[in-house]
Amino acid sequence: MAVSEAKVSISAIPPLDGEGPLWLQIRRSLSLPIVSGRWPSGTRIPTEILLTAHFETSRMTVNKAIQSLATEGLVQRRPKIGTIVTEKARERPVFEIWDPADMVHQSGAHYSYRLIDTAIISSASELSRQFNCDETTPLFQVQCLHLSNKRPFQFEERVINLEAAPKIAHENLHAVSPGQWLLAHVAYTEARHLISARAASEKVANFLELTVGDPCLVVERRTWNANVPVTLGRFWYPGGDHSLHGSFKPSW
Amino acid sequence: MAVSEAKVSISAIPPLDGEGPLWLQIRRSLSLPIVSGRWPSGTRIPTEILLTAHFETSRMTVNKAIQSLATEGLVQRRPKIGTIVTEKARERPVFEIWDPADMVHQSGAHYSYRLIDTAIISSASELSRQFNCDETTPLFQVQCLHLSNKRPFQFEERVINLEAAPKIAHENLHAVSPGQWLLAHVAYTEARHLISARAASEKVANFLELTVGDPCLVVERRTWNANVPVTLGRFWYPGGDHSLHGSFKPSW
DNA sequence: GACTCGTATTTGTATAGTCAATTGAGGTTG
């Protein structure tokens, strides 16, 4: 969040992997520390000239690599200033729409969070089936509530693969929401979303302060890391009050 | 839809507008006939060499323009083949998720469509307010139903600004859905979406064959053309059965 | 101290070429 004015030294740049076009190698080399969080937002990455010398290539090649990072929003570039890691560069692809804290903050309200329940499940056929994994895979289950101005905003049910994220079982999830923790500690390579409308069950109605049967907007998010399922989250919103939104201008 | 193997002749290329960087001018010049539908999908656009000669520039500049069209999905490029206008290049930004015909086809079912009602409304305070336009603006109202295997799939309520699309009032909307007609005949520069869950009203329940109060997924889409509102569509889906989905792999 | 202006730094754009990779099409050969 804060603008850390750190500058990256050339020696901190990961080596090239030798696979594919040079500009893509350079791109990967630079994106790795960004998405892994080693270069936090605000970090200045070396100038094109320095990178040109470091990678022993031409400026156009380095330029192409960085430009492509810029068009994807991972970095911002300005003449004379340099290239800076974007705020929220890592979260962007997943969270641009669905981070509850963000949604609440954007509406100008106060965000808070309450952990409801956690459980370790060593063999649960029903959950394993939903999660689409082996029945012997140990799972971690969390339920929590996100609030806007102390009123329920989103009810979150989540299942986490303990083989993919063993440390979460010992984490203090009262202080940090499971979504935030996962984002900070577990990488993913793929995510899939599903949006539907469902009637509130008794449990959901209870937590969201609704009547059973009231319409809820439900977002399901699954993430994988190299084909290993990481987490399945189901997020319930009171149907009428809140809604997801998106807008765009075509770039033509 | 069909692969028209048409080739674009150099003389069919719109002139440059002289504004901004040359590669963006070229990009605009090429994207205009694509998004306006003059070059249908499958059209081969001239080779880089030809464009280089036509625009009297270097190949790198032309390359940058076309590459940027390619990364946005408007065209596809392959060595020796050339550059081809993508299937659905125009619709992509709006319809990639929400075209009912597409959704039905993708699920392997049979798509059909039924017009329910149309009306011309010369001054309607309630609608005008929702549409956020002047009360004297003439509006065109449509209700229709999209079906999957003859079962209701989506109920569509739509308001269209007749000043932006005067000809739709005389169109045979039994044959073509208002969404398709608008896409083919009216340009837009901005779109905004809103997703929510709502209880089915009596009307909606009737058309979707639900019970009043059943949860429905509601997508609202508004489009503008240069700040002039074009259309407001409200699309109702039976909540449980169907759902929107999206997936992605980060490009790192 | 506040304002102005020049300068250096960094990215943005453009040129003009070279060689590599892909693959359609046509011709050759068994």
Next chain:
DNA sequence: CAACCTCAATTGACTATACAAATACGAGTC
């Protein structure tokens, strides 16, 4: 006829260089 080969067309990648545009920063001025 089928399998293979060659050739040519087209995009992909890369180099080396030049000048333009934006702007932070510091020097000079009032």
